[in-house]
Amino acid sequence: MPITGENLIGAAARRGEGESFRAVEAATGNSLEPAFASATAADVERACALAAEAFDTYRETSLDDRARFLEAVADAIVAIGDELIVRCMAESGLPRARLEGERGRTVGQLKMFAGVVRDGGFLEARVDPAQPERKPLPRPDLRLRQIAVGPVAVFGASNFPLAFSVAGGDTASALAAGCPVVAKAHPAHPGTSELVGRAVQAAVKQCGLPEGVFSLLMDSGISVGQALVADPRIAAVGFTGSRRGGVALMQAAASRPVPIPVYAEMSSVNPVVLLPAALEARGRDIGRAFVGSLTLGSGQFCTNPGLILAVEGAGLDGFLEAASAALTETQAATMLTPGIHKAYCAGVAALESNPAVTTLARGLAGGTHQGQAALFATTAEAFLADHALAEEVFGAASLVVRCPDLATIRAVLERLEGQLTAALHLDEADHDAARALLPVLERRVGRILVNGFGTGVEVGHAMVHGGPYPATSDGRTTSVGSLAIHRFLRPVSYQDLPASLLPAALRDDNPLKLWRRQDGKLAAPSA
Numbered sequence: 068m069p070i071t072g073e074n075l076i077g078a079a080a081r082r083g084e085g086e087s088f089r090a091v092e093a094a095t096g097n098s099l100e101p102a103f104a105s106a107t108a109a110d111v112e113r114a115c116a117l118a119a120e121a122f123d124t125y126r127e128t129s130l131d132d133r134a135r136f137l138e139a140v141a142d143a144i145v146a147i148g149d150e151l152i153v154r155c156m157a158e159s160g161l162p163r164a165r166l167e168g169e170r171g172r173t174v175g176q177l178k179m180f181a182g183v184v185r186d187g188g189f190l191e192a193r194v195d196p197a198q199p200e201r202k203p204l205p206r207p208d209l210r211l212r213q214i215a216v217g218p219v220a221v222f223g224a225s226n227f228p229l230a231f232s233v234a235g236g237d238t239a240s241a242l243a244a245g246c247p248v249v250a251k252a253h254p255a256h257p258g259t260s261e262l263v264g265r266a267v268q269a270a271v272k273q274c275g276l277p278e279g280v281f282s283l284l285m286d287s288g289i290s291v292g293q294a295l296v297a298d299p300r301i302a303a304v305g306f307t308g309s310r311r312g313g314v315a316l317m318q319a320a321a322s323r324p325v326p327i328p329v330y331a332e333m334s335s336v337n338p339v340v341l342l343p344a345a346l347e348a349r350g351r352d353i354g355r356a357f358v359g360s361l362t363l364g365s366g367q368f369c370t371n372p373g374l375i376l377a378v379e380g381a382g383l384d385g386f387l388e389a390a391s392a393a394l395t396e397t398q399a400a401t402m403l404t405p406g407i408h409k410a411y412c413a414g415v416a417a418l419e420s421n422p423a424v425t426t427l428a429r430g431l432a433g434g435t436h437q438g439q440a441a442l443f444a445t446t447a448e449a450f451l452a453d454h455a456l457a458e459e460v461f462g463a464a465s466l467v468v469r470c471p472d473l474a475t476i477r478a479v480l481e482r483l484e485g486q487l488t489a490a491l492h493l494d495e496a497d498h499d500a501a502r503a504l505l506p507v508l509e510r511r512v513g514r515i516l517v518n519g520f521g522t523g524v525e526v527g528h529a530m531v532h533g534g535p536y537p538a539t540s541d542g543r544t545t546s547v548g549s550l551a552i553h554r555f556l557r558p559v560s561y562q563d564l565p566a567s568l569l570p571a572a573l574r575d576d577n578p579l580k581l582w583r584r585q586d587g588k589l590a591a592p593s594a
């Protein structure tokens with residue numbers, strides 16, 4: 068499939084008339100062909116108009132038709148073949164095996180949502196039949212279902228160019244909910260974005276859906292994203308990226324005449340608590356496993372373990388020795404963009420020059436665009452006194468906070484901002500200590516895990532990839548897993564509607580065979 072540098076607006080492919088830009092090969096910094104041209108305000112207008120036009124038809128597609136569409140998108144992505152992987156490797160600097168895995172995750176995610184749609188449970192159908200004889204007042208007939216919120220703007224992430232990008236989790240969950248998507252390509256991987264966008268466009272056509280179900284807009288800057296979020300037809304936003312970018316979109320959305328929700332996944336340092344018995348028994352093993360997670364993908368995961376909390380002692384010393392030894396041998400790896408590399412180097416330099424911070428180890432030095440891993444340590448006292456030490460350094464850098472006791476670990480956790488994950492390393496003798504920390508962790512994070520690290524999010528039904536601000540803009544939800552569909556749904560109640568006007572999900576004969584809440588009780592569909 069040739070990459071043309073065009074915007075995909077409904078069924079059309081159109082060269083933008085905005086600023087021209089090229090993708091950059093992450094490993095070399097060289098420009099890649101072809102030139103892309105940023106979309107204009109008229110392109111944004113057209114994509115949003117088509118999305119609004121498609122909305123009522125698309126949201127009422129049968130569950131089976133919508134599921135088949137999601138499966139068609141998955142198949143079309145696979146059908147691109149190796150060209151997708153090769154282009155994505157060049158644009159992101161990520162290795163083949165990682166991107167092949169990520170393609171599998173992207174396709175699996177679309178198929179999972181196809182299953183969620185077919186199941187119909189996300190409609191949360193409820194029926195409270197009328198009670199005309201109720202005293203002192205009769206009860207009306209009340210029925211409820213969830214409907215799609217409207218067209219969704221999706222901003223692809225730089226660090227997951229497939230699974231969190233054009234046809235990633237935000238797009239899959241919005242399409243599953245019945246929302247058309249206008250995607251804004253990340254300027255770090257426009258070629259990858261176009262290839263995937265063309266696959267979605269082809270699936271829309273193949274399934275006979277209205278063309279406005281999907282559009283893809285290019286931009287080297289931020290004006291297309293700003294115009295998209297401001298467009299009155301856009302009803303919600305999905306975003307993964309920097310705190311600055313996410314907050315800017317939250318502000319843009321909140322200052323519209325009609326504000327809309329922004330589901331932004333932003334920054335997180337993902338505290339890892341090493342409890343005493345586990346540290347003493349296997350501190351060295353934990354240290355080696357930690358370095359594996361820290362340096363995965365050059366540390367460019369929002370779930371990266373950026374903060375380690377432990378009580379001082381021989382166990383922590385063993386952990387630090389093993390972690391430092393492993394880190395010292397870690398190869399530097401190409402980072403996603405020169406900008407991200409520069410931000411990483413600045414973050415590391417700030418820690419190195421902080422008098423309250425000790426550099427424990429650095430990985431092997433690398434080329435111009437490669438991130439050199441780093442491990443730092445500080446005291447709890449210094450950490451609590453300096454807010455900057457709790458900020459995310461995006462890349463393979465982590466800070467160990469030496470604590471005098473468990474109460475101090477708890478105090479540090481209490482002071483942290485909202486996080487995506489927290490990990491506890493524990494043995495049985497640590498259970499009481501862990502139990503005491505759980506209430507704090509539940510208040511601070513979206514996912515609590517034991518004897519592991521948060522990198523590598525499982526795409527499933529019980530996953531929460533979210534957390535209180537600033538991990539995300541809305542801690543009540545998730546951007547990974549089937550629950551993500553609820554971000555793009557809204558309940559509607561139908562009171563005393565004649566049977567012929569009711570949506571199929573709420574009719575007495577239950578033609579969709581849904582599990583429904585009948586007078587408050589979950590009821591199976593009759594055979």
Ligand SMILES: NC(=O)C1=CN([C@@H]2O[C@H](COP(=O)(O)OP(=O)(O)OC[C@H]3O[C@@H](n4cnc5c(N)ncnc54)[C@H](O)[C@@H]3O)[C@@H](O)[C@H]2O)C=CC1
Nearest residue numbers: 225226253289292293308309312315333334369407410461
């Ligand atoms: N928490 C996470 O998962 C991630 C965090 N990051 C952080 O973000 C930094 C920069 O990476 P990027 O991927 O470029 O993130 P970014 O937040 O700068 O950009 C992400 C997307 O949002 C758009 N955007 C950014 N600011 C905007 C604004 N004010 N108005 C409209 N659109 C806007 C960009 O054009 C891009 O499409 C990294 O150094 C890292 O610190 C990056 C990737 C993932």
Ligand SMILES: O=C(O)CCC(=O)C(=O)O
Nearest residue numbers: 367368369370522523524
């Ligand atoms: O760890 C993962 O699998 C996903 C991480 C993520 O969401 C991110 O880095 O943006």
